[in-house]
Amino acid sequence: MGTDDESIRVVGILGAGRVGLVLARLAVNAGYRVLVAGSGDPARIAAPVATLGPAATAVQASVVAREADAVVLALPLPRYRDLPVEALRGTLVIDAMNYWWEVDGLRDDLADLRTSTSETVRGFLAGSRVVKAFNHMGYRDLEDEARPSGAPGRKAIAIAGDDAADLAVVAGLVDAFGFDPVIAGPLAEGIKLEPGAEAFGADVDADQLRAMLDRFPASQRGRMVARARRIRPDAAG
Numbered sequence: 001m002g003t004d005d006e007s008i009r010v011v012g013i014l015g016a017g018r019v020g021l022v023l024a025r026l027a028v029n030a031g032y033r034v035l036v037a038g039s040g041d042p043a044r045i046a047a048p049v050a051t052l053g054p055a056a057t058a059v060q061a062s063v064v065a066r067e068a069d070a071v072v073l074a075l076p077l078p079r080y081r082d083l084p085v086e087a088l089r090g091t092l093v094i095d096a097m098n099y100w101w102e103v104d105g106l107r108d109d110l111a112d113l114r115t116s117t118s119e120t121v122r123g124f125l126a127g128s129r130v131v132k133a134f135n136h137m138g139y140r141d142l143e144d145e146a147r148p149s150g151a152p153g154r155k156a157i158a159i160a161g162d163d164a165a166d167l168a169v170v171a172g173l174v175d176a177f178g179f180d181p182v183i184a185g186p187l188a189e190g191i192k193l194e195p196g197a198e199a200f201g202a203d204v205d206a207d208q209l210r211a212m213l214d215r216f217p218a219s220q221r222g223r224m225v226a227r228a229r230r231i232r233p234d235a236a237g
């Protein structure tokens with residue numbers, strides 16, 4: 001599929017589980033060199049990474065952080081404090097993580113509706129350029145639905161971030177991976193993509209995804225978020 005954006009040549013993936021390995025495969029298919037790390041010894045993930053072909057390599061997380069031009073976070077969200085902050089300073093970091101309380105356990109810091117979970121991650125990753133993407137679609141859909149640009153019925157992935165240039169780069173990656181990018185707004189509005197929002201789980205085209213995002217302020221979740229942020233629902237964006 002490929003992309004014209006030459007700023008990204010090496011894609012890093014932190015988390016070699018269900019979604020991490022699917023995103024690694026999409027990155028390989030798009031023509032990137034891909035570095036993948038789990039929580040420990042790269043030998044533990046060598047077998048699944050080898051199935052991705054010679055463009056993908058299993059490495060330590062510190063190597064991903066040091067060498068990749070963009071790093072996708074595909075580890076359990078409660079583990080975000082394990083991330084190598086210094087090595088990721090200045091790096092474009094793509095947050096695909098969700099707070100899934102049934103699995104992750106109850107965490108007041110991650111359940112606070114005043115703050116999107118991607119803002120919490122950015123607060124920890126001092127100096128990283130954090131954009132949220134690839135979190136709302138299930139890993140099987142990500143694997144099955146990737147299509148070349150312009151293919152009829154192509155599905156969409158929403159992205160949220162504060163920097164226009166970084167959003168443009170991630171939009172290019174989303175397109176290269178096989179999906180139409182839809183800008184959801186600043187990182188604070190990444191909450192529109194989190195569990196509890198209509199767009200979470202969405203496997204739909206760009207028009208349908210935009211409509212879901214537009215409905216968020218009037219939804220029960222949107223009203224809860226607005227109340228928590230003490231702004232009127234019609235001003236929630």
Ligand SMILES: NC(=O)c1ccc[n+]([C@@H]2O[C@H](COP(=O)([O-])OP(=O)(O)OC[C@H]3O[C@@H](n4cnc5c(N)ncnc54)[C@H](OP(=O)(O)O)[C@@H]3O)[C@@H](O)[C@H]2O)c1
Nearest residue numbers: 015016017018019038039074075077082097098135138139
């Ligand atoms: N599953 C989906 O369909 C889906 C879709 C979109 C987004 N997400 C989000 O993506 C994240 C991962 O979900 P998943 O379903 O892929 O989970 P998973 O299958 O349990 O995989 C998690 C992976 O993260 C690794 N990991 C744990 N701590 C790490 C660390 N400090 N550094 C690097 N890797 C680490 C684990 O390695 P070890 O086994 O060595 O601990 C494991 O390989 C979650 O936040 C989830 O909400 C999931």
